[in-house]
Amino acid sequence: MESERGLSASTMLRYGNTARRFLAEQAVTDGQFTPDSLTGADLNAFLLRECARVSAGSAKGRVAELRSLMRFLHLQGVTPMKLGGAVPPVGGWRFASVPPTMAAGDVQRLLDHTPRHGTVGVRDYAILMLVARLGLRSIEVARLLLDDIDWRCGEIVVRGKGRREDRLPLPADVGEALVTYLTGPRPRLDARHVFLTCKAPHSPIRADLVGDVVERACRRAGTLKVGPHRLRHALAADMLRHGAGLTAIGQVLRHQDLATTALYAKVDFTALRAVAQPWPGTEAA
Structure with missing residues (x-):
């Protein structure tokens, strides 16, 4: 394997x-x-x-x-x-449901209610920014290395599924959150992973800690508890609302198949209403 x-x-x-x-x-x-x-x-x-x-x-x-x-x-x-x-297949149709998402305002509330001081707060805020602004998966956050951040070019290398590596632009606000963490409360270790545990013995974080970070942010903001992948869905939906094409969204989310990205077209209800045909036997609204 x-x-x-x-x-x-x-x-x-x-x-x-x-x-x-x-x-x-x-x-x-x-x-x-x-x-x-x-x-x-x-x-x-x-x-x-x-x-x-x-x-x-x-x-x-x-x-x-x-x-x-x-x-x-x-x-x-x-x-x-x-x-x-x-081995029989399991029923479960790919486009049978609308992908769960959340409003951009709710995502911003999670960021606003995350402390930007202290070892845990600064680290958690940087993690949330990577998930909310770049759509990184939990495992991709955990795998991030110091060498993956190209400060001169303003890019970040994302190590995804199947040993795949992609380069993404590093937004200024995400870079600032990383700089604050790396130059401040991050434990001084030889470990090349960006994110480390806050309690001794310090070590690289596990992927499931990203879920804990999002859950804590939800409790502070008073919103419904969601997982990190919901923020990834929210990023795609927000890009779609602002006019981004499915190809661009697929590149940001690093989908190997454009059909996976096409699922997000279902959340753009405003655009869908413009092309929807009236139900037979009824008058158009």
Whole structure:
């Protein structure tokens, strides 16, 4: 997975956990490990249990993880049949819903209610600025290195999915937030990661801390609790409202497929009303 597909450590851990749980539940008979007796019914039984306890998106992940495991077991000669094709897909249509977003004013409230003093406040404000202004994912914030910031050119290197690297312009207000953190309360360590934990022993932050930062900001601002990805949606919606094209939005959000960006066209209700046709049998409003 690492050498051929370029998957991250966290993704490989998820695949491994699913494989262990599936094999422990379905490939053990009377205390004996018997993977060669696995059938399509075993795959269905496992997925039905998973779908009952996780979201549709997570269930789709289980399908991918299970198919990968089945292909591997067959190639290694552990299972005699190609059971990868027997893993059923999970219903969940890509364009069936409107992506959740939030108003630009609410995003600004989160920033305004984040303290800009103290070790935690200054760090959290810089993290929020990267998420709200550049749409960085949690893992991309955690991976950010000091060498990724090109102050002379005003650019930042983002290390995304599948070892992909993209260069984005560094807005002045985001750069100022980073400078305040780096020249002030950031622990003086040799670590090259930009963001470090505030409590000893100091170390690079984990991706889930970004969610904690956004959650704390929501509590201070008195808004509904959201996750970091909601701010990414909000950035796309705000760019769309200000006339940016889907191609430009896709470049900022670093989508590999323009169809992913096309989902955000559904949130521009003003533009959609201009092209919507009246329902048959009714008068146009």
